[in-house]
Amino acid sequence: MATTERLTSGGVGDAVLRKEDRKFVTGEGRYVDDLKLPGMLHAAFVRSSFGHAKINSIDASAALAMPGVHAVLTNATLPVETGVLSASNPGGDVRHPEQAILAKEFARYVGEPVAMVIADNRYLARDAADAVQVDYDPVPVVVDAEKALEPGAPLVHAEYDSNLVKTLAHVTDGFADALAKAPKKISLRVVNQRVTPMPMETRGCIGDWSNSTGEVTLYTSTQVAHFVRTFVSIVCGTSEAKVRVVTPDVGGGFGAKLNTYREEFAVCAASKVVGRPVKWIEDRTENAVATIHGRDQVQYYEAGVDENGKILALKFDAVQNNGAYNQLLTPSISHLTLFMVPGCYDIQDVSITIRQVFTNTTPTDASRGAGRPEATHGIERLMDAIADDLGIDAAEVRRRNFIKADQFPYTSATGLAYDSGEYHETLEVALELSEYAGFEARRAEAAKRGKYRGIGLSTYVEVCGLAPSAVTAALGIGAPGWEHSTVRLHPTGKATVITGTSPHGQGHATSWSQITQTELGIPFDDVEVIHGDTAFQPYGLGTYGSRSLAVGGIALYRSLGKVREKARELAAHLLECSIDDLEWTGTSWQVKGSPDRAKTIQELAYAGWASASLPEGIEPVLEATTFHDPPNFTFPFGTHVCEVEIDQATGHVEVVNYTAVDDCGNVITPMIVDGQVHGGIIQGLGQALFEETVYSEDGHMLTPTLVEYLVPSAADVPPMTLHRTTTPSTSNPMGVKGIGEAGTIAASSAIVNAAVDALSVIGVRHLEMPMQPSRIWNVMQEATS
Amino acid sequence: MIPSTLEYTKATSLDEALAAVKAGARPLAGGMSLMPMMRLRLAAPGAVVDLGGVPELVGICEDGDEIAVGAMTTHRSVANDPLIREHCHVVAQAAAGVGSMTIRNRGTIGGSLAHADPHGDLPAAILAAGGAVIVRGSGGERRIDVGDLITSYLTTSLAEDELITQVRLPKGAGQSAYAKFHRRAIDWSIIGVGVSIGADGVRAAATGVGDHPTRLTGFESVLNAGGSLEDAIAKAGEGLSPLGDLDGSTEYKLHLVGVLAAQAHAEASSR
Structure with a gap:
């Protein structure tokens, strides 16, 4: 279905080429780093090399003595009114510790900015930053969210009595009864590992403050220019009417740039100090610690099911690692998980508890899918566990649990109003296209070649079109939709x-x-x-x-x-x-x-x-x-089917076939929809097979470069078959929904389910991500020993 | 990812390059390893001399019973060279699998050996083939077997003022092949094994098993004594203790040595 030429006139649904691509493919895009303002200086940050440490003193004398260094700013000297602000307070009473623009008394994660150097050029700024001497006293560190909840765990913020940020809970009235009556109970623990959004263009910004007028222009690589403007005015203490935020071309975000960051405020404040524009461009290793991470959620499922595999009650307890501070939307991300816990299934009774936790790690926030991949990955693993336990086919157990077409509009157990859906149809189309029925012959053939072959499904629904403003307000988000x-x-x-x-x-x-x-x-x-x-x-x-x-x-x-x-x-x-x-x-x-x-x-x-x-x-x-202001969310859905082969000798997992049937309602630009699905699947594949942001127990980042943090390359992309069904949204006059995250939401569980299926012949029933060869080999060794 | 301040010169002759190296400049070949290290500030040479403009360091030719490969010859040229493909396939195959095409178009055989990365493919492949290097410095020219060149992690037996000028590959390496295991197509080898089966018997060498490329003496001795391949594979990891890391445990890596030795041996035998 990929589109290769402009076929028709350019109206809705026509297979046009993207009009912006000529600029990008010929190198004429203009990003923040391409901008050079007269008199511009360059910033580099001194960042904590400790996961948790008291800052005793900062000695900038050697840096200031270097020719071309204009200023070294610290918490004491950077002219700002407040720290970074979060716009998220779901359920009220969320703990929001101060996140000073430059660390005040303690540094709480590796990479936390401690001081800022302003110099004539970027190289000199970096040299001078290395010359700033910070005297630290390391204090105990906790990086694992479950350990952070244990009694006696080191406190990330000493002003609180625990590391708990907030407990989100939602229990239906009939839950306890329904679970008690269920003839069978099936439990599963799922880890959704920490990942990094990793846009190709890292962050970067230029602050240009006029001391004569009080006007400030901030050029920044962001997904949310107006949020940034509002927050710059508050943090830097100037009228919102005097702040202009410009986003030139932006080379990807994936949620990383759905935020307001310390550096954006710092370059504005620094520009005020030096009276010249100040530019900061994040480098790749800086990005690994200074830009938000995503996911890092440990889930405990308990499903009460009947003999046919129908879920009667679902218990979901999770621990979400928020990192050291709450960024713009951090507490709301696992709130989105809460809403999507039942997925595309007709589950009337749920008990959901999500404990959000501070740790000595980079803050987590939205990473493509934002809370929804966590819910989908977990429930799709659970559906396979139920199928496995009861000896029912994985597709059949889904059919038995789906919300049926005649149930729409459907109110979920978590209170969402799904406007439309045809879940059975996309499943059947995907099974047909992927030749699901003939799979066992392919498994047998692969075994002769020394490969375990498996097939896996993911049937998903997501919530898009964020958001009705009355709903965002009710959810504790301090911004409309x-x-x-x-x-x-x-x-x-x-x-x-x-x-x-x-x-x-x-x-x-x-x-x-x-x-x-x-x-x-x-x-x-x-x-x-x-x-x-x-x-x-x-x-x-x-x-x-x-x-x-x-x-x-x-x-x-x-x-x-x-x-x-x-x-x-x-x-x-x-x-x-x-x-x-x-x-x-x-x-x-x-x-x-x-x-x-x-x-x-x-x-x-x-x-x-x-x-x-x-x-x-x-x-x-x-x-x-x-x-x-939208009256409701939209609810895209679909079925993805993945086939993998696992090398018996090395544990290498290869995706050999991938079929995606997505329903995003009416389509405006077919090639863009295909591209979003392709890219989304590849990002989900990255999480399933390669990507994991890893900290050592003492808080050091073990995956600071792209040599350790493995993003799929073009050569790692599997063959993909894309198809669409069209169920228009009834929430808007164009019948559109959204497709930016669907691939990522669906892919990780389809791939993991396929791998578990592949190893089911040796008795394996669950696998964690990323499924790197060494992990798979260990699992195979244990299973066959 | 911002390198420290440094002086850059580009040499146009070997003598000029040697003079610069003697004066303390760090030689820069394809830059595929040194540049990232400088960007990460793991290396901060005050001066570098670019060898990219020295014509006598580039090219491949037959020289008696050896193939002479200029140190600045790129991986891509090595991989595609008919002489090397015919007589020293293990080296051509290893070169063809280094990094990505972009890296193979810039990275060089001499640079790879001088950099001495413990996960580099070329050093192990050349060791399996029984190759050597010609080096030149103020003390003149000398020849070093590749097995004596790399001494530990990123360290060689080169004197401070010496440059590798040529790599010598034996035409009599026999049937040979290189097998590697890595996670993504563009990644470093977790483990790589080169095997050659020549008139003098089987030679095998691995990368990723320690701080330098290492002969698989257990594997070689079983086969050269007429033992079975199965027994040889069981001994492939003898004496090795690769460090466990994010790529896998010591046990897993030793297992991979056996898998890859078998794979390379099978492929070499079928050539």
């Missing part, structure tokens, strides 16, 4: 679309142009999309959580509708008829049945600008703005 759009028609009939979404690889310029062509008749190539600059947008909530199309796209759709209706009034005036006499042709308003009496949208754009004759009460110019 609406999105902005403005559509502006120029006298020449071209269109500018201003969106509050903040693409960092997603291709909004393309998809938004297609929507504009279809809804307003302005050709694809005549549409320009502006994003990521707070000077242009009233406010935008940004791009994350597969929300851009389902919220921002709908905001655009509504603005286009407003412009079209204004154009209709203008057309009626010019054609001297009633608006009810007009029909929309797709590119013009015409008198019904009279093609010779029509005004194209371009003619109307000119007439609206020229304003020679406007209907009464109509202002000049065809332009409209919308702030769209």
Whole structure:
């Protein structure tokens, strides 16, 4: 289904090529590091080399003596009003310790910024940072979240009596009864390991503070420019109206840039001190410790099931490692896990407890999927465990538990209103495409070659389109979930679309142009999309959580509708008829049945600008703005089927076949949907096979470079077969849902389930990630000894 | 990932390069190992001399019963060279599997040996083939067997003012092959084993098993005494104790030595 050429005109659903790609593939993208401002200086950070240490003193004299060094700033001298702020307080009473911009008395994880050096160039800044002497007293460290909850564990924040951040809980009234009555109980412990989002472009920012006007411009690689603006004004103590945040091209985020970071505030404050722009570009090893990590959740499942494998009650207890501090949304990430614990299954009774914990590690937050991959991976492992225990086929146990098509709209046991779904259909299509029925012959053939072959399923639903603002408020998130759009028609009939979404690889310029062509008749190539600059947008909530199309796209759709209706009034005036006499042709308003009496949208754009004759009460110019607050989330779903072969000699796991059937509702740009699914699967494969952020017990980062932290390369990508079913969302007028995270959410469990199935012939019933060869070999040794 | 300040010069002749090295500059070959180390500040030479402009260090030719390979010849050239592929397949095969294509286009055979990474493929492959290097310094030119070149972790027996100028590969290495195991296609070998079966018997050498590439003497002696392959594999890890790390335990790595020795031996035998 991959699209290789531009086939059709450029409207919704057409197989167009991405209009932004020419710039990127020819090296003409402009990222933060490409920007050079007059007089710009460069920052480097002195970071803690200890997992937990008291800072006795900082001696910057040697650094300050180096020619070209302008300043060394510490907690005592950096001019800020407050520390990093979290916008997340689910259920209230979340512990939010102070996260000073530069560490105050203690450093609580390796990589925590302790001091900041400003110098003429980046090399000198780094040399000077190495010359800053920090006197530390190491204190006890805890990196494992379960150990951090044990009595007597070292306290990450001495002002609290434990390392507990918050306990999230949700129990249905009938749970205890339902579990007690269940004839069979099946338990499973699942570890969802710590990973790093790892965008290709690391973070980077330039702060440019004018001491004469108090205005500050921050160029930063972010997914959420307006959040950053609001927080810079608070942290740095200036009017929000004086802060401009610009995001040039952004080379990937995966959740890492859905945040506000110490360095973004620090470059602004430092610029105020030195009176010149200050740039900081994160290097790759810095990224490994200074940018948020994701996941790190240990789950305990207990399912009460009947003889047919139907789940009657589900208990889920988890421990979530939040790291040393709460970042922007940290406490809300496992809250998303809570909501998705039942997955795509009709489970009426649940008991969910998630304990969030501080440890001496880099803070965790949103990493592609954000809380939902954790839920999906666990429940999909559990479904296989149930199938295994009861001797039922893995597909059949899912059929028996699915929410059925006639149950929609469906209210889940955690309170979400799933708007639509056809879970049985995607499963059957995926089984057919993957030749599930004929698998045993392939297992037998592989065994002759010294390979254990297995097949695994993942049937998922996710929650996208974040989010109805009343819901975000109720969930303790200090930000709304609406999105902005403005559509502006120029006298020449071209269109500018201003969106509050903040693409960092997603291709909004393309998809938004297609929507504009279809809804307003302005050709694809005549549409320009502006994003990521707070000077242009009233406010935008940004791009994350597969929300851009389902919220921002709908905001655009509504603005286009407003412009079209204004154009209709203008057309009626010019054609001297009633608006009810007009029909929309797709590119013009015409008198019904009279093609010779029509005004194209371009003619109307000119007439609206020229304003020679406007209907009464109509202002000049065809332009409209919308702030769209979604009434509900969207719920994409699908079935992924994976086949692996495991080398009996080495334990090497190879994905030999992968089939994905996804339902993201109506599709705007087929190639972008395919690309998101491909990339998502590869990221899920990374977690299943390669990726793990590892700390030693004393808090040192053992995976600081890409030699230790293994991201899949092109050569590690398996053959993939993609297919779609289409069940339009009923929560929005375009019937769209979102596809940015689906692949990642589905892939890890499909791959692990396949590997467990492969080793089931030697009695293996569970595997943890990443499934590196040494781990698999050890499991095989134990199973066969 | 920001290297310290350094002086850079590019030599245009071997004499110029040797003079710079004598003056204390660190030789820079393809830069595929030294550059990352400098970026990580694991290496901070005050000066480097780029050998990329020295024509006499590049090229492959027949020289009696040996193949002479210029130290600055890239992995890609080694991998594709018909002479090496025919007479010393183990080395061509190892070169073909180093890193990614980008790395093979820049990384060099001499650089790989001089860098002496304990997980490098070329040193083990050349050791299995029975190769040597020609080095030159202020004391003149000398020849060192590859087995005597790498002494420990990132350390060679080269004098401070010496450069590897040539690698000598025997044409009589016989049938040979290289087998490696790594996690992703572009990764370092966790373990790699080269095997050659020549007139003098079987030679085998492994990388990843210690601080330098090591002959698998247990494996060799069983086969050279007419023992079975099965017995040889059982002895492949004899005397070795690779360190356990994120890639696997000592036990797992020793197991891999046997698996890869068998694989390389089977492939060499079938050539």
